[in-house]
Amino acid sequence: MPTFYEFFAGGGMTRAGLGPGWTCLFANDFDPKKAQAYRENWGDAGFHLGDIDEIAGGDLPGRADLIWGSFPCQDLSLAGAGAGLSGARSGSFFAFARIIGELAATGRAPRLVAVENVTGALTSHGGRDFAAIVDRLDELGYRTGALVLNADAFVPQSRPRLFVIGAHESLDLGAAPLAPAPVPDFHPPALVRAVAALPEALRARALWWASPAPPRRNVGLSALIDVEAAQWHDVAETERLLSLMSPANLAKLAAAKAAGRRMVGCVFRRTRRDAAGRRAQRAEVRFDDVAGCLRTPAGGSSRQILLVVEGERVRSRLMTPRETARLMGLDDGYVLPTGATDAYHLTGDGVVVPVVRHLAAHVFEPVLAAAAIRAA
Numbered sequence: 001m002p003t004f005y006e007f008f009a010g011g012g013m014t015r016a017g018l019g020p021g022w023t024c025l026f027a028n029d030f031d032p033k034k035a036q037a038y039r040e041n042w043g044d045a046g047f048h049l050g051d052i053d054e055i056a057g058g059d060l061p062g063r064a065d066l067i068w069g070s071f072p073c074q075d076l077s078l079a080g081a082g083a084g085l086s087g088a089r090s091g092s093f094f095a096f097a098r099i100i101g102e103l104a105a106t107g108r109a110p111r112l113v114a115v116e117n118v119t120g121a122l123t124s125h126g127g128r129d130f131a132a133i134v135d136r137l138d139e140l141g142y143r144t145g146a147l148v149l150n151a152d153a154f155v156p157q158s159r160p161r162l163f164v165i166g167a168h169e170s171l172d173l174g175a176a177p178l179a180p181a182p183v184p185d186f187h188p189p190a191l192v193r194a195v196a197a198l199p200e201a202l203r204a205r206a207l208w209w210a211s212p213a214p215p216r217r218n219v220g221l222s223a224l225i226d227v228e229a230a231q232w233h234d235v236a237e238t239e240r241l242l243s244l245m246s247p248a249n250l251a252k253l254a255a256a257k258a259a260g261r262r263m264v265g266c267v268f269r270r271t272r273r274d275a276a277g278r279r280a281q282r283a284e285v286r287f288d289d290v291a292g293c294l295r296t297p298a299g300g301s302s303r304q305i306l307l308v309v310e311g312e313r314v315r316s317r318l319m320t321p322r323e324t325a326r327l328m329g330l331d332d333g334y335v336l337p338t339g340a341t342d343a344y345h346l347t348g349d350g351v352v353v354p355v356v357r358h359l360a361a362h363v364f365e366p367v368l369a370a371a372a373i374r375a376a
Contacts, residue, residue, distance in 0.1 A: 017356020
């Protein structure tokens with residue numbers, strides 16, 4: 001049974017995605033409320049609450065097949081301050097890498113490493129942050145390949161994420177799931193450009209991980225929401241929301257009213273420039289049965305609003321924590337924090353469960369299985 005370490009673990013969504021066929025040797029997060037959710041769902045064994053800067057490689061038991069790190073994205077996000085890997089939060093990648101180095105120094109380098117973050121990491125600081133990630137993993141003895149997966153192939157949520165996956169140089173990759181060149185479904189132009197901009201030595205060692213296309217998703221947003229079970233905004237609040245819509249978004253609403261069936265849309269409040277260049281709040285809606293990317297509730301604009309249209313009847317409300325959990329691929333048996341804000345933080349910061357399962361089934365497990373056969 002393959003083993004793993006999980007850093008920046010949150011509520012254990014990576015663990016959920018890897019599934020019962022994997023054994024967690026060590027997990028870490030610094031947020032007490034996320035740690036409580038982790039323990040309620042997975043138990044105390046192997047979980048450490050604390051700052052990653054205070055963890056040493058010697059604190060980790062055994063040798064893991066995989067070390068996973070979904071390090072904070074705020075400094076790399078297009079919505080962030082742009083500090084990149086020099087920022088206090090996204091810079092925690094280097095503490096993660098330090099631990100890998102300390103494990104390697106004692107002969108316990110994980111066979112695989114996976115780093116997950118926003119796609120803004122590809123262009124942050126002109127691509128230098130992406131190059132720094134690849135370079136540091138290369139120094140630690142890993143050949144790396146990156147791919148982009150959008151969660152909307154698995155769940156009705158638009159959530160593209162970058163995955164940098166490294167294979168230790170001790171592994172024979174002869175039978176690994178690799179392509180000789182970029183595959184458009186997993187290696188979009190921004191990623192191809194970022195790899196092309198790497199220093200020659202890193203570019204020569206770059207891998208193009210390949211996997212089959214995900215099966216066609218057959219569940220939409222409308223199937224995951226509780227239409228009658230939640231508290232709706234009053235009429236005045238809904239009308240205020242609609243008043244923030246531009247003509248283009250009002251046209252979408254009119255089309256939804258004329259559809260002849262229940263239409264479920266998602267709304268974000270954004271700050272846009274008006275015709276005079278002034279900042280103005282706007283409400284933007286989509287009716288493609290897919291949610292926008294879930295975020296942490298740092299402010300009102302980040303909270304996703306549902307709009308349900310049935311003819312001329314229009315209702316609005318915030319998405320419930322349970323609905324956000326479903327959009328992350330968590331089943332209804334998953335125990336969420338009791339406070340809504342805490343639950344939104346948990347889901348908005350997480351990794352989508354079936355995306356992890358896809359990577360496990362089509363990258364991690366084939367590589368490890370081939371290595372086991374050769375070792376035998």
